[in-house]
């Protein structure tokens with residue numbers, strides 16, 4: 001793993017030494033205060049290139065094109081909100097998905113399963129334990145956002161934390177934008193959501209991210225999107241799913257909806 005991840009800069013295999021502890025502490029603080037943290041250059045450039053060589057042919061040949069119109073909640077209706085409320089305005093998302101079972105044994109799968117990374121994330125998220133998802137399709141996904149497509153529209157995540165590895169940054173567009181603390185558990189702030197969707201929110205921020213970056217993000221209260229890719233290079237990102245309980249699998253309906261197949 002030393003050849004794949006920059007463990008000199010990010011000693012996640014030595015978390016009980018001083019440098020490892022400091023990395024956990026700093027990452028935790030950033031996650032608490034800003035709702036996210038990033039480790040740029042987490043994957044070494046040469047390893048990132050070989051990961052792309054592994055996944056790009058599969059993306060070209062065998063990816064599932066997932067295109068849908070949705071609101072920020074991914075729900076058909078929200079209690080207390082009229083169907084025509086501007087907070088329910090829909091936008092399009094299109095991505096091309098490769099599932100973990102299509103690239104089993106690849107370097108990106110090995111990173112996902114690497115126990116020191118799971119232990120690092122467990123400590124940073126302040127959990128007792130995290131488990132790999134028990135679903136060969138959903139545990140690890142590689143998503144491509146291609147030029148001329150709508151990319152990923154504004155939404156809140158349904159899981160508290162999202163872990164991603166950026167494998168290829170777009171040369172134009174494909175930027176990760178977010179709006180922190182747009183809602184809380186007690187205040188859905190529908191007017192604020194409506195203002196964001198109307199492009200009338202001065203608090204929208206863009207997170208500069210280079211290929212090879214690990215990003216942990218609290219997407220439940222922070223609305224976020226990826227802007228459309230307009231240059232020649234796609235944005236390609238790996239999404240790593242971990243859970244606090246073992247044995248989590250997608251239902252057949254979820255598999256069909258996200259991947260167009262059940263096996």
Ligand SMILES: [Fe+2]
Pocket residue numbers: 155156157162219224
């Ligand atoms: Fe998200």
